[in-house]
Structure formats: structure tokens, C-alpha cells
Amino acid sequence: MSAPWKHPDRFVLRHVGPDTDETVEMLRALRLSSVEQLVDETVPSSIRLARPLDLPAPLGENELYSQALELSQKNEIFRSYLGMGYSDCLTPKVIQRNILENPGWYTQYTPYQAEIAQGRLEALLNYQTMVTDLTGLPVANASLLDEATAAAEAMHMAYALQTGEEKNTFFASETCHPQTLDVLRTRAGAIGISLVIGDPAKVDLAAIGAFGALVQYPATDGALHDYRAFAEQVHKAGGLFIVAADILSLALLTPPGEFGADVAVGSTQRFGVPLGYGGPHAAYLATKNEFVRKLPGRIIGVAQDSQGRPALRMALQTREQHIRREKATSNICTAQALLAVIAGMYAVYHGPRGIRAIAEMVHGATSSLAEGLRALGVRLAHDSWFDTLRVQGTEAEVKKWLAAAESKRINLRRIDAQSLGISLDETTTPADVATLLGVFGGDGSASQSAPKPAIPEALRRTSEYLTHSTFNRYHSETEMLRYVRKLEGRDLSLTHSMIPLGSCTMKLNATVEMMPISFPGFNRLHPYVPFAQSRGYQQIFRELESYLAEMTGFSAVSLQPNAGAQGEYAGLLAIRKYHESRGEAHRTVCIIPSSAHGTNPASAVMAGLDVVVVKCDEQGNIMVSDLEEKARTHRDKLGALMVTYPSTHGVFEEAIKKICAIIHEHGGQVYMDGANLNAQLGLCRPGDIGADVCHVNLHKTFCIPHGGGGPGMGPIAVAPHLAPFLPHYPSTVTKNDQLADVEKFGVGPVSAAPWGSASILIISWAYIKMMGAEGLTHATKVAILNANYIAERLGPHYPIVYRGQRGRVAHECILDVRPFKKTAGIEVDDVAKRLMDYGFHAPTMSFPIAGTLMVEPTESESKAELDRFCDAMIAIREEIRQIEEGRLPKDDNPLKNAPHTADMVIASDWKHPYPRELGAFPAPWTRDRKFWPPVGRLNNALGDRNLICTCPPIEEYAAG
Template identity: 65%
Template structure:
């Protein structure tokens, strides 16, 4: 893919002339309120200036009293030019490495209209399904693709990568297997990064990993499950039916890690007995990106639907009886199950799953099969030619990958010849190399490969001589797939373009209005930050390319790590965790490893405040820790007395405290330093959840006031967009004594000397989107970042001040101020007007807004976070909407409006409900449709009415509707 905006090629020095200087200060464009607006807002708060606001909000004892030491802010043009210089230091070789990562072609219609389209990448997780029907339909398509190709009954709406999906399958198997074994068999033919992540995840849970040959495993040791690679990492296709039968006889579940494209030609795992299938959808049009982001998948049998990790899109109906989509079976999620949760995967890869699903829609079953058949035939031809030269191809049965035994030929000479032609091959420990073909492979590539192995340009045969169609597929597929009309209609660009636009218009994103979700930081994702994501120099590089070819990436990583270290006050950074939840997990594992290094493995108690993110206890349980809750006081702060009691009680076993700062209740706790000291005095470590780092940057640093490790949500504070529920990035920062324990990787040497194993499949996680955060920091500079934090705090306090006489602000700091978010208490409305929290959330849709975070962290409340990017006009519009809704509630309270049939109970109002049939409601259509002046100018219409959540769970459907549903 190429950027849709011309990229400057000049040097930074050249861009700093008068024209570039005039072209401006990026921070002024990123921060919503201008100087006059800020003064007006401060006037409402009766505070003189921003510095005074911060002095009254943030405890003096933790304040950073010097400017961040960061490079001077660059203009958008200059930052793009500088990043382009780094990009050109990467060398884009043709990759034949394979190992689960393949070059592919992103159809331009998908690249431009999804990946580069803020209507798709700035949306939030579809927790308000009435305004997310477009994304939900795309994800339902994704699930259908996975169900059809794997031959299993249900699939989730994506996971983070293939390796962590395999680990999730292991956890699922551990939970439901009927035997009591604690050993898990892992085929040695699995990709090495998958084995690495499995070993990391198994260790703290006490699961024994047995890596071996599935052909010789005799089941003399009981296992609860197994994972097999299909085709194997070296390309071999095995018939796993006998192994699966033996495993089932032992009461074990079998997971098959399957190449999704190969399943268009090979018998699907569900048809030969697999209980679970996992894999990556990367080769369905998602760029390599040096490792990510890519959408993984997990499919299984319906009997395990309540144990499936991640999210499942399901079909329900709305208040009018029309089909409507929602996230199904949410009782599985960790924010409800907390310490009973088996998974902390709250971040999916929605944007990438949407792209993969549309790749399948665009090509359809015939197109996908043609792509796979072409790859396979080229592989067969390549193998035939190599055998003519006397090389041995290890496997008779293969799809797209060959392991070539070099015999008397020297491996180094073959690799040198490949490098001379800008080609990368896979290197095996023995005298062998691997070659994986993909969608981009051409006949000319085969000629290059033959010349490399022949060590001459003069070939004794032509490509045409070897073109004799044959198959080397074991267990060829006979069943049909993707028969639904959705995959057999949109094959022209015109049709797909209209379909994508139709879905986009059903979703509310930041292109529509502010999304004021507390703790989720839905800020501006600037175009200049997004442009480099699609540059070839970042997108077409394999995660296991030699370091000599990735110098641009390495410099980018070093600079970003340095900047994040300065911002947080930590000595070391790991960029590997590819979600905030993964950052939590990695941080706790680092703490666990630290204790073990000191012969204190018995430290396994994790103290967690009752207000914590639901992922916190789930992460602790996954690390083998025992969760002990700590109470909060009436002001929402950690109860210091209770903390001291618990720390003393578990002093010998205390491993860590997990704390969010500012607190999950939206205030800067005055006692944070004492809280950290209490934990340290009892030998524990302090893990800080970085979800609220947007209130700290440039003001205070967690590494300075007592935290030992902190994860950073780059998809929140540092501008990586949410993408409708992913991608995310959750790197961790650690204090000096924890640096030796940072994550390593089995394929690429990295991490600390005593580092934990890999927590993600790729060494640097979702590397290609790190350019977004690099651009943000480079363009903002120290002053801009600090100003952004101050304005984020100002915006939240302005909203709190405007709304507190209508909705009480539940928690406030010692000066009556909040941090960067505030909690509004709506609980009294249930008694006074029979109004539930959801009624207000749905009525906000009629006003054109996404609801704030509902009923979390306190049931019956909403948490509002405006960020620094929203203008005063938008803040006022949002406040005006909530004030108007409160007046609508007052009419109900007065008895002038029916308590069951009213504007809130019937919200959101669709266009169809307003113009179809008789109108029997005690309010006018106009009140329902146009409750505020701005709705007449730019009305966002929800695609469906309020959805019946319970109906969807009782009537579980998680794939595309049957054929008859399309008859109309």
C-alpha cells in the first residue's frame, strides 16, 4: 500500500525555514480549546490559570518540577520527513520466511476505505450496539469466514495473534478437559514463537509443556490437551486423525493451529476431529508490518461457548422486532468475572478483522480458492525444479512451504546468494532452508530462487517445462464454504465500495462527535500520525527479517523507548506487549520473575483495589497469583487502613499491588506515595495500570513516586486509534531492578538477561503502528504534551462543573476537583423517575453522542472523559445534551410524562420508527428525532432500535444469517 498523501522527501533542516515555521505548531491543532476558550473555561471554574488548576488537582509531592527532556516539537511536515528518513533505512526484501507471516495484497478499495478511513479506525468497542451495526456486521462476516473454513461451530470476533490465541486455547482446554492432567502436548512442528508464548503462559499456571513429535507420542503421560500445526511450520501436511482419536480417548482436547488460506484447499480441522482451531488471518490482506497488528482467530464447538475468550458477535432483535447485532454472552468477560476470569484479552483486533473479512467478501470462495491454488501450483513447480538440481524437499505433502535439505551445498552460500537478490529465506539449525510462497509470488520469483540454488543464471530447464498441474495436498477439501450471499455478491469495486460505505454510515465514530468514554481516552488520531502506517518501508517487512534490514525500525524503537522512559521515569521499556491487557500480564510476570530470582517464589498474593479494571484480577490469576481485594473509602480512594492490614497479613506472601493512577474513580489520590511505601515495606512491588496516563504526562511520573512497573496504553494516551476495539499496544516501563526480567523472544535475541519468555508472537508486538505514537510525541514535544495533559484535566473539570447541579459528581479530590475524567451519579433517577442508566445512554444517541462509560466502576453511574482534543463548542454541546435529558427526566418525575412510554425508554429512535405506522407515544415525533438544534444540521440515525440483549443470548447465533434471510 502507499500513502494517500504526498510524503515530503526533504531533510528536517530544510523544513525548518520560514514556510515550515509558518506551517505551524501541531499541538495547537491537537488540543481542542484555544487560548480564549481556556480562559473562559477557567472562569467557569473560578480558577486563574492552568497552572493553578494543576496545583489544586495534582498532589505537590508527586509533581514533576522540570520540563520533560524530549526533542523540540516538529511540524507535521518536518516529522513526516524525519520519519521517512528512518523508513528508508529499512530494506524491503522479498520474504520467503513464512513461519505464520506472509506477504499479501491489500485490495486498494479496502486499504483506502477501511485502513485509511477514520470512519472505521476511530470508532470505539461496540458496547453500544445500536450505533455499531456496521462494525458488528463486518465482524459477523469475520466469524462466518472462520467457522466455514475451520469446520467448527462458533468463532470469536478476533484475538491478538496466533501465538496468544494458541495460549488461550490451552487455557480453554485446561478449564473444560474431563481429566485432571496438568500437562499439555505441543507439537515440535508448531511455529517457534507459538511454542515460546505457550511456555510463558503455562509456567505460572503450573502447566507442564511437553514439546515432542506427535507421530511418536505414546500418551504414557496424561495430558489435558494438545496443539498441532496445520500445515506444520516446515510446510509438511500431516494426517492428524489417529493422534486426535488417541487424545480424545485420554479425555484431552486437541487444538489445531491452521493456516487460514490453506483451508480453502485442505480438509478443515473440524472435519477431522479438532476441538479448537486457532490461527492468524494476516494473509487475508493484512500487511506484514514487522509483526502486526494482525487479527488472530479462535473457533471451537458450541458446547464451549461460555469458555471462549474474547468477544463473540451474536444476532438478537431490537424493540421493533428487527434483526440486530450485539456482543453476545458478555457474562464471560473479565470485567464481570474479575478474579474468576480465565482470560484478560479485552483488546481484540477489530480493524484488522474487518479488513480480513472484507478481503473474503471481495474475493469470495472462488477468488480465495484461486489464490490458494496458484500459490500451491507455484510451490509444486518450485519443488520440481529444486529436485532437478538434486536437492531434497523434505515433505511429499505440502501447501505453500518447502523445507529444502542442502546436502553438500553450504547453507551460508545459499543465503549469501539470496541476499544478493534481496531475498530472505528461512534458516533452519541444520543444513536446510525454508521457502514459503504467498499471494505476491510470481513466476519470475521462481526463476530467481532456482538460480540461487543452482548457483548460476543459466537454468537447464524453462518454467514452462515444469508447468504440469499436480497436487501435493494430503486430505484435500471436499466441503463447501462461504456459500452465504454476502460472500458472493460484492466482487466488483463499485459493489464493495458501496457496501463498505453502507456499513460505515451505521457506526458512530470520532468523525461524528466526541466519544466521552471514561478511562478510554478517545482523542484525536491525527492524519499525519496515521499516514506512515501504510508506507511500504514499514508495512512489507517480515518480523523475523535480519537486523541488518531493519535499521530504521531499530532506531524508531530506540527513540520511542527513550521518550517513553523520560515521560514515565522508568529505566527500561519493552514494546512487545500488543495490548493493554498483555502489558498488565507482562508486568506482573516480570514482578513474579524478580521474586523468584531472590528465592522468594512463595510471594504470590496480589492486592487489588475493588475499583480496579476488570483485567487487573484476570491478569493476576493468569500469572498464578492469589487476588486479595482492598477496600475503597467513601471518596473513592484506596482505604489506607485496609491496605495496611492486608499488607501486614500477607507480608510474607505479598507479591504486588495493582493500582490505577489517577484512580479509577477519576481523582489524584493524595496518599499514592504512602501506598507505594506500604507495599515496599512488606517486600512487594507496585504495578501501576497506565490506563490514566493521559492525566500524568509532563505533570508527574510513575517511576518517580513509587511504581516499579507500569503499562502504557499507546492506543489511549499516545494516539493509536481504537479501531472499533483494536488494535492496541501496551508496552511496559520498569524500574532499574526489573530491567533484567523484560520479555525475551525465541527467534530474535532481545529482553533482559533473566527475561521472561515471549508474551506476543512478534518480538516488538504490533510494530507498524508504533509509528503513530512516534509521530505524536515528535510533533507535540515536551511543552505540547504537558499542555495536553493540563487541558485534559481542564476539560474534565469544566464538564463536571457544568453538570454537577444536574447530576452529582460522585468523587472529587481535596479541592473539589477531578482528574481527567469524572463520574456522574445517576442512581437516584431509578427511584424518582424509573430511569435506568441505559435509558440515558440510549437517549444520548438521539442527540448524536456515544454514551460515556456506563455503570463502571460504580453501578448506576457514568464515567466521562472528554480528552484534550475536544473543543469548547463540542464540550458544551455534550453538556447541553445531558442537561436537556435531565429536563426530560424532570417531566417524568412531575408525572406529566408516562414512566414507561417516554423519550428515554423508547430511545434510540430510528428513522423507520418515526415514519412507519401510527404514532401512539405521548410525545411528538419531532421531540424524538430532533431534540437539539444541531441534530437538524447533522443528524446521526441509529440503524436499529434498542436491542434485546437477553433474547440474543437465549437464541445464540454467531454467523451470517441463513440463505432465506436474504430472500428479500
């Protein structure tokens, strides 16, 4: 370790788990003299980076904090009334401190292991119930990325639900938010859907053969339309009617489900989630029960545990896109779980009366502004509204108003040359209204009389919402705090133990990396403010892009994709556009190894490509002979290869350069999935290996927390020839700032905001700034060391399925549990559930091979924690041995009965042939820090047969 790292503020010492002594002990176990020797035996010499990464010298934690604060203050916080689905809001401090800023909530993994995720699942069920109540539709997901991609998902859903003669046209109202229309254009064009944008009052849906139609409610310029007649027209034409609805407006407006909507989509950002210059935010999609099997994203449902008590789980898990693969109708993998939790808790905290009061306050302020504007002789385009006014004037008047607004540090939306948009929110005060009137020539005062509501009688909501007791009992901070803490205590997170999930890289999300996202200078910026107001963000983006380009070996980066699968999608679209630019639009075949993560083929399908699967050999490597044959067979249509490196099987394939060369020889491009980039940093680079594009999972390698299943970010880095085909910014941004370079981009936006979930990019920027080149390279080496140490310790007990040519694994290893089904009746699920009794989350189950466990320790875990996990796995193997030897029955043993809840072990009736203590306290550390699974093993089949996706009566919940 070099001298500068010895300073106590050096971050690498905090991030990397094993110290020098532990490193030596692990190397001794591996019969190695140095980490470099291990790397030489793991990473092929042909791809090793010949020089250190060219990155700035690392900052200490306090230096980083000060720099981040300084950059946040370079952003100018104007009062933004820009709207378009983004609103400033007030995050209740009890939610900010105890959820958003709490590692007990943001370091959880996706709730695949339901028994140790009951708190988060309940919070997400609250979110679904909130959405179904407010939209008037019976089922909702939890959740999607942003409103624009939710609308695109709804379009794909309508396309997939067609029966009879297939139609190819989708209609979208011209009064939808402009960024929604931009994303729809991108998504429709990729799979050949004809997108028609127009006036719902004038379109003949039957004549154009529409399979679905989308409207905005309220319209993007604030107008309120009664869509009942249009809904009938959509249904008469045989299509699905989709409504993009403002979630807060539905507290006062007739919900979409009551005027004929089949699907409702929107954002829940204004329910307490900071603007963050565009994200992350949770989008919703609600629909009818008959369409649930095609619903994208995740659904939380109610099932039962082994004791017959209600318990929650992710329902219909086989719907997940990694199962559907090339038959997927969506590539959604990351959900915005953490943000959905915040939005749902916002509704819990305020309750129905509070939500209505906020909506009435916003509407009242808007109506007060409208009366004041009319008194000044200013023309309004509409007579009804919720929170947005369209102000009309001459071109000269519009320019004058915009200049006056800027002088008062106010952002107004320029809709066109002769009209402005003004959108108010829950932060708007009477003084703000007076200041706005001053922009239009007022004297700085506002009317004190109560304004008249401007919602037509036919559109006023009469139905109740948020009637469940959960939304009516936690309105004091004391009660809310206890509820949040109760749910937190039902979830296992990184605050309890390592989460050894392969391919998921559950590493330290350092406090100093997380703190800046709460700075007002970062979290109160609207995504469409003029660039001059976001200089701090722009510096972070420039630096982060340059760092990612250097670390991947590419020349250009797009930070827009707001999930890993979105990055896959954007990268494949760039490849398609490149081929098209060369007159080779027919290159639509995408070769994908059989071991690939399911989002790969799903993303390929979404990008309009035809998937061809290539085999893997017995060592888990791509079968080069099969690849050559497939590349030759499809050489005239070959568009791309998607490959993960190191492989999904956890090894550095020796033939990777040859694999890339074969694809290039036959006219294709190489897309490298960056899921395993944590094993490459500082040692090798995708661009040097031969890839043309690579997406980077910032929520894996670069420390954005998983947040219980999201947020995520998936920027793409590309070679020079693909740089012109990176996603461009939404038209709203290009119109406002007239970007000179936007014309060079060939792919439309893939997310609603120009830099995706901008606020969490700060986390990855901070991580790189503090680690530096030497620190990142050291972290990579330790990740490989930790994985090989686990493989060494567990190899005698669980066969390691794949190793590299020199017997080493990369940053993860696959444990084979399949033999135990024959010898002891034990399956991989039994091992996973038994690990809960030891206080651990299971490794990745049955991926990429059914009946196996894929373990990735990351560099953040100390040797002591690795040993604790290994001790647990070895103890479980001894329990299996007792079953094999007949000392425990196959149908009644600690694995089959796991996890053991407190209720189970204190029950007066204990009939199992092993002691209670073995069930509850199988290892010494469990007596010191026991995590009690709140429910027993779930009955998944029952939950799918009886799908319940909203909050049941409170009496049905498990006690406590």
C-alpha cells in the same frame, strides 16, 4: 502559549481542542485565573514533577512526515520467504483506502453500544462466518491478538474445560511455529502447566496425562500430516485437540473440524493485512458450540431490536473478563477488530472462487518451485505441501544457498544447519520462482508447464465454504465500495462527535500520525528479517523507548506487549521473576483495589498470582487502613499491588506515596496501571511516585486509534531492578541475529513478534515527536481542564460521585444516575440510549460503579463540542424531570423508547405521548447533522438465549 507554537504547522495547535479564548471561558466558569491554579488544586504537590520533561524539540507535521518517510526508506525490503505464519499479501486498494486509512472505521470504539455499531458488527460477523466456514467448526470469536497468543488462549481454554480429575500437562507438536512454542512456554510456566513438546506420532498422551494437544497444519516446515488418528488419541486420553491452521490453506485442505479438531486457531494476516514487521494482525479461534461459554475474546451474535427486526450485538457480554475479574480464564480485553474487519472484507471481495484461486496460485507456484529444485538435484524433506518447502543439504550447501539468496536480496528461513524453509505467498510471481531457482544453481528460468498438485487425496477439501450471499455479491469495486460505505454509515465514530468514554481516552488520531503505516518500507517487513534490514524501525524503537522511559520515570522499556492487558501480564511476570531471583518465589499475593478494572485481577490470575481485594473509602480512594492490614497479613507472601493512578474513580489520591511505601515495606512491588496516564504526562511520573512497573496504553494516551475495539499496544516501563526481567524476543529472532543481550532477559515472549504490533508504534512515536515536552504537558492540563469544566456544568444536574480533596476531578468524572431509578424509573441504560438520539456515544456505563456514567472528554475536544455534550445531558435531565413530575409516563417516554430510528419516526402509527420531533430531533444540531441509529434498542437477553454467531440469511437483515 510559547512563541514556536504560533507557526501554523505546529501540531499542538491541531491536537488540542480549546483555543486560548475557550480556555479563558472555561477557567472563568471554574472561578479560576489560570490552568496552573487548576493543576495545583488537582494534582498533589508531593508528586509534581520539578522539571520539564527532557524530550526533543517538537516537529511540525510536514517535518514529521518527511522524517518518517526517510526512516521507512532505511528499512530494506528483501523478498522474504520466511513463513512461520507470516506472509506478504495484496491488500485490495478499495479496502486499504476505505477501511484501513479511513477514520470512519479506525476511530470507532468497541461495539458495546450495539445500536450505533451495526456496520462494524456486520463486518465482524462476516469475519466469524469466514472463520467457521474455512475451519469447519461452528463458532468463532472476533478476534484475538496473534496466532501464538491464540494458541495459548486455546491451551488455557482446554485447561478450564476439564471435568473430573484435573490434569496438568499440555502437549504441543515440535513442528509448531517456534514463536508459538515460545509463547506457550511463557504462559504455561506462569500457572504451573507442564508443557511437553514432541512428536505426535510417538507421544503417549494418556501416559503423560495431557488435558489437550496442539499441532500445526501445515507443519512449520511445510509438511502435511493426516491427524485423524492423533485426534482419536487425544480424545481417548480425555483431552481437547487443537489445530493451528493456515487460513488460506484451508481453501484446499480438509478443514480441522472435519478431522476431529475441537479448537482451531491461527492468523488471518495473509487475508489482506500488511505484514507491518509483526502486526497488528487478527488471530482467530474457532470451536464447538458446547465450549462457547469458555471461549476467550468477543463473539458477535444476532438478536432483535425493539421493532422485532434482526440486529447485531456483542453476544454473551457478561463473559467479558472485566466482569469475571479474578475468576477469569483469560485477560483478553483488546481484540484486533480493525484487522478482523479487513480480513473479513478480503474474503467478501474475493469470494469463494477468488480465495480458492489465490490458494491454488500459491500452491501451484510452490509445486513449480519444487519441480525446479528437484530438477537441479536439490533434496526436499517432504513429498506434500501447501506453500512451504523444506530444502535439505549439507551444512556447506546451506551456507552457500543463504549467501546466494542474500546477494539477490532474498530472505530464506534457516531451519537448522542442514535445511532451509521457503514459504511462498500471493505476491509470488513466475519471475520470483525463477530467481529462487537461481539461488540453487538454476539458469534463471522456470518451467512453464502446470505443476502437479502436492496435496494427498485424503487431505483435499471437498466441502463448500463462503456460501453466504455476502461473500458472493460484492466482487466489483463499485459494489464493494458501496457495501463498505453502507456499513461505515451505520457506525458512530469520532468523525461524528466526541466519544466521552471514561478510562478509554478517545482522542484525536491525527492523519499525519496514521499515514506512515501505509509506507511500504514499514508495512512490507516480515517480523523475522535480519536486524540490518530494519534500521528505520530500530531507530523508532530506540527513540520511543527513551521517550516512554523519560515520561514515566523509569529506566527500561519493553515494546513487545501488543495490548494493555498483555502489558499487565508482562509486568506482573517481571515482578514474579524478580522475586524468584531473590529466592522469594513464594511471594504470589497480589493486592488489588475493589475499584480496579477487571483486567487487573484477570491478568494477576493469568500470571499465577493470588488476588486479595482492598477496600475503597466513601471518596473512592484506597482505604489505607485496610491496605495496611492486608499488607501485614500477607507480608510473607506479598508480591505486588496493582493500582491505577489517577484512580479509577477519577481523582488523584493524596496518599499514593504512602500506599507505595506500605507495599515496599512489606516486601512487595508496585504495579501501576497506565490506563489514566493521560492525566500524568508532564505533571508527575509513576517512577517518581513509587511504582516499580507501569504499562502504557498507547491506544489511549499516545493516540493509536481504538479501531472499533483494537488494535492496542501496552508497553511496560520498569525500574532498574526489574530491567533484567523484561520479555525477551522469540527464539526465531535470537537464533537469526544472535543478540548479545538476550540472555539478560528473564521472562519469555508474551507475543509472537519481537516488538508486538510494530507498525502502529510509529503512531505514538509521531505523536510524541510532534508534541514535544511542552505540548504534552499542555495537553495533560487541558484534559484536566475539560473534565473539570464538564463536572462544573453537569454537577447541578447529575451528582459528581467523587472529587479530590480540593473539589476537583482529574481527567474524568463520574455522573450519578442511580437516583433516577427510584424517582422516574430511569436507569443508566436509558440515558445511554437517549444520548444516541442527540448524536453521541454514551460515556462508560456502570464502571467502576453500577448505575453511573464515567466521562472523559480528553484534550482534543473543543469547548463547543463539550458544550454540545453538556447541553444534551442537561436536556436529558429535563426529560427525566418531566417523568418525575408526571408530565411523561414512566413506561412510554423518550428515554425508554430510545434510540429512535428513522423507521420509528416516519411510521404512520405514532402512539407515544410526545411529538415525533422530540424523539428524532431533540436538539438544534440534530437537524443539521443527524446520525440515525440504524436499529432500535436491542433485546440482549434474547440474543444470549438464542446464540447465532454466523451470518443469517440476507433476508433477515434490517432493510437497507
